[in-house]
Amino acid sequence: AAGRHSGGPASRGYWGGGSSPDGGFPRTEAHTFRGTGSERAGAPRFVRSATMGIFSCFACCRKRKTSVDDLPDILQKLAIAKKPKDAKKSLKLLLALGDEAIVPAAVMRSGKIVPKLHTWAQSRDGELRRTALICAATLSQASESSGCAEALATSDFLMSCGAIAKMKKDKRLARVAARYFAAAGGNQNVRVKIVDANIHDQVWSFVKSKDAETMKFGILAYGKFADDAYCAKQMCQENLTVDDLVKFFFARITKTDDTDVENWCLMAVARLAQAPLFSDKLAKMDKLPIIFAKAHDSIAGRKLPAALCVANCAANKTLRVRLVKHRAYQLFVDMSKVGSHARRDMQDYQRVAALGFRNLSSNFHLRALAGRVGAVEAVVRMLRSRDQDIRRYAAKAASELSLHEENGKKMVDFGVFPPLIALAKSGDKYCEDEAVTALANLALTEDNQAEFQKEGGMEAMEVMALSRNPKVVKIAKRLTMRVRMTKLRTAARFAGKMAAVQKEELMKKGEWNEDGDKDEFSRA
Numbered sequence: 001a002a003g004r005h006s007g008g009p010a011s012r013g014y015w016g017g018g019s020s021p022d023g024g025f026p027r028t029e030a031h032t033f034r035g036t037g038s039e040r041a042g043a044p045r046f047v048r049s050a051t052m053g054i055f056s057c058f059a060c061c062r063k064r065k066t067s068v069d070d071l072p073d074i075l076q077k078l079a080i081a082k083k084p085k086d087a088k089k090s091l092k093l094l095l096a097l098g099d100e101a102i103v104p105a106a107v108m109r110s111g112k113i114v115p116k117l118h119t120w121a122q123s124r125d126g127e128l129r130r131t132a133l134i135c136a137a138t139l140s141q142a143s144e145s146s147g148c149a150e151a152l153a154t155s156d157f158l159m160s161c162g163a164i165a166k167m168k169k170d171k172r173l174a175r176v177a178a179r180y181f182a183a184a185g186g187n188q189n190v191r192v193k194i195v196d197a198n199i200h201d202q203v204w205s206f207v208k209s210k211d212a213e214t215m216k217f218g219i220l221a222y223g224k225f226a227d228d229a230y231c232a233k234q235m236c237q238e239n240l241t242v243d244d245l246v247k248f249f250f251a252r253i254t255k256t257d258d259t260d261v262e263n264w265c266l267m268a269v270a271r272l273a274q275a276p277l278f279s280d281k282l283a284k285m286d287k288l289p290i291i292f293a294k295a296h297d298s299i300a301g302r303k304l305p306a307a308l309c310v311a312n313c314a315a316n317k318t319l320r321v322r323l324v325k326h327r328a329y330q331l332f333v334d335m336s337k338v339g340s341h342a343r344r345d346m347q348d349y350q351r352v353a354a355l356g357f358r359n360l361s362s363n364f365h366l367r368a369l370a371g372r373v374g375a376v377e378a379v380v381r382m383l384r385s386r387d388q389d390i391r392r393y394a395a396k397a398a399s400e401l402s403l404h405e406e407n408g409k410k411m412v413d414f415g416v417f418p419p420l421i422a423l424a425k426s427g428d429k430y431c432e433d434e435a436v437t438a439l440a441n442l443a444l445t446e447d448n449q450a451e452f453q454k455e456g457g458m459e460a461m462e463v464m465a466l467s468r469n470p471k472v473v474k475i476a477k478r479l480t481m482r483v484r485m486t487k488l489r490t491a492a493r494f495a496g497k498m499a500a501v502q503k504e505e506l507m508k509k510g511e512w513n514e515d516g517d518k519d520e521f522s523r524a
Contacts, residue, residue, distance in 0.1 A: 068102065070093070070097075071102070071106055072106075074094050075107070075110050077093075078116060084123065084125045088127060092131065095135055098138035107146075107148055118156075121160065137176070137179050137180040137182075140183045140186075149190050153189075155197060161177045161181065162199045165203070175211060175217065178214045178217035179217045185222075191228075203221055204222070207222055215261075219264045232278070233275045236278045243285075245278070246269075246281050246285055263302065266306055270309035273313050274315065283319055283322060292306070292310065292326050294306035303349075304349065308352050314359035324369065333374045336349070336357075336381065350390045354397050357401070358393060362400055370401055370404075371401070371407045371410060380415065382397075383419040383420060392428070392430055399441050405444075408442050408445070409448070416442065418455055424436050432464065433471060439460075440475050443482065446486055461480045
């Protein structure tokens with residue numbers, strides 16, 4: 001600053017001394033990169049550009065963006081870091097690469113970073129502890145097949161993270177711990193470990209936190225823990241009572257102004273509804289009308305989780321008739337009409353609809369009703385979807401609906417065999433199981449079997465007989481034997497008819513003898 005205002009080197013600017021090349025602008029103003037607004041406005045454009053370019057170059061050299069090429073050096077620094085200052089600096093560099101898919105695998109290969117993160121996550125240095133937990137959350141969320149999430153989620157680490165909920169003084173640390181559980185809960189192996197160790201009881205303290213951010217992460221984590229039926233059932237049988245769960249979530253669903261909190265609570269309720277105790281409690285506490293009101297909402301963020309809740313409740317056989325009275329079939333028929341070309345937030349509508357059809361159609365009388373409200377057409381339409389998951393759920397629904405004979409005839413009329421046969425030959429172990437089961441249920445009558453053979457079903461069964469799935473092989477062989485036996489019965493009936501016609505002709509000619517004396521076949 002002194003040089004700039006006293007005519008020193010800084011005041012001479014880029015050009016050295018005297019007047020600037022344009023002849024009228026003093027050289028003392030050529031430092032306009034740090035000048036006032038009026039100075040910057042009066043400087044020639046090329047002078048400002050040149051000066052800005054030099055300083056920008058220097059700034060880029062000082063603050064070069066971290067890239068994947070720096071990952072080996074970062075991991076090396078983390079492995080040898082001993083002081084908290086060095087550890088924090090290296091962890092921040094690693095977090096800058098958190099979105100890269102190769103980072104979790106590289107961390108696992110190093111073999112030294114995960115134990116270091118466990119140690120730093122219990123450090124007395126608050127900033128280091130928070131940074132380590134954020135890094136653990138990032139690695140757990142990004143690692144789908146690397147095994148990094150499972151390696152981080154040791155029993156001691158999970159217990160220590162859950163215990164942070166009791167530390168009410170450090171809100172930032174509690175927020176970061178809740179964020180870790182929200183990220184790690186997306187991994188199936190980790191959430192099973194969390195639920196089996198009853199750590200979800202500790203996470204419930206995050207859900208009830210007075211800090212808004214901590215509560216949001218806690219709700220998100222709790223919903224992810226219940227993402228499969230086993231965990232949902234376990235979570236509804238432990239210390240937390242189902243009454244408390246229903247009251248808390250529905251208080252947020254009906255009263256909050258935060259749409260994210262409302263949507264996450266709806267998703268948590270939808271996933272917990274896989275547990276029969278929870279779905280029964282929803283019915284007893286008269287919460288189903290609220291769920292159906294949200295399921296008919298025009299906003300996808302509300303409609304999708306609420307409809308998923310209805311579909312999961314339909315797995316409870318005691319609630320199916322009650323759900324149908326609330327027009328659950330019509331809800332799923334409408335959702336099935338939204339194809340994969342729809343908006344991103346509406347692309348899962350068909351998956352939920354197919355799951356709902358499958359669960360509701362496990363009752364004989366409800367199968368007959370499904371055929372009258374358009375469910376059969378919807379299922380056949382979803383079997384032609386480009387989405388593999390939609391086709392798989394639709395095949396499940398087809399296998400249930402086809403147990404009703406009238407529904408089976410309608411499906412065949414709508415052309416169900418080509419997509420099912422294609423799905424059976426797809427090679428996907430889940431899809432082929434459901435498709436072969438649906439084909440076996442459909443090919444019960446002779447008319448359906450004739451159509452099945454026209455569409456190349458017997459060739460598909462030969463392929464299925466070579467499957468590695470023993471259930472698929474068994475069903476394929478049984479279906480092949482059934483079709484062959486039908487052929488034999490058809491041939492026997494045809495032979496019987498021909499014999500009857502021949503007998504009638506012989507009787508007309510007077511050549512028929514009951515004892516068979518004049519019968520050429522008998523004499524032979």
